[in-house]
Amino acid sequence: MLEELTSREEAILRVIKESVHQKGYPPSVREIGQKVGLRSSSTVHSYLRRLEEKGVIRRDPTKPRAIEVLGSESREQPDTFNWVPVLGRVAAGAPVLAVENREAFFPLPIEFTGQGEFFMLTVKGESMIDVGIFDGDLVIVKKQATAINGEIVVALLEDESTVKRFIKEKDHIKLKPENKNMTPIITREAKILGKVVGLLRKM
Incomplete structure (x- = not known):
């Protein structure tokens, strides 16, 4: 069972999903921050790390935009x-x-x-x-x-x-x-x- 997300984490997850759906690739850290009102890149990274720890996303540290959403089928229709x-x-x-x-x-x-x-x-x-x-x-x-x-x-x-x-x-x-x-x-x-x-x- 996936751990419950905070409202900010849900918002970031939605930004990622919308970018993948509309553009075909994930947003940058800066784009995520602009969408959810976070000015600090380190704060965005912190939220992404939490999402990764909760099993919601997977990142490739060698690629800046490599964010894969996991477990979307088991989450309750986030879109x-x-x-x-x-x-x-x-x-x-x-x-x-x-x-x-x-x-x-x-x-x-x-x-x-x-x-x-x-x-x-x-x-x-x-x-x-x-x-x-x-x-x-x-x-x-x-x-x-x-x-x-x-x-x-x-x-x-x-x-x-x-x-x-x-x-x-x-x-x-x-x-x-x-x-x-x-x-x-x-x-x-x-x-x-x-x-x-x-x-x-x-x-």
Whole structure:
């Protein structure tokens, strides 16, 4: 029986599998680090060593990219999940800095998220309560740089992020709260980080 993996180990394993599936060969240590938010190559090597010790992968020390995934048949359909990083917090109110922190990963079924690249942020504030997004919720965000009018997005304003309804007007962008007691943010420029596609809440 294979030893249970941590969320970070699962994320690294998925990066390896996706690279082999899409490109035909494993990712480099640097590529793995970029995908899972690890800046240190030695830390990535440490995780790879743990995966090897757990019998999940096998490496050839004479070749830099020689990583073979083992026991995939006995693992419980790992490719049916997206391991989504929790990056920090996002304001449902005045914009706040979204602190990137990829220590946490959350498995979400692909049949729920669909294909694509996703991240999650913890909501802070009450500007979206009229559409059921509350303080402390985790919003699931699909990465994309554009939005259609009416979509709920995570937008970046001068290095600070906020979750609002996106409305593009003739000469400006309106980031509209869903709280009748709050006023919209009017701006000429806003970087779209992604579209909110779902949320999780602790009961």
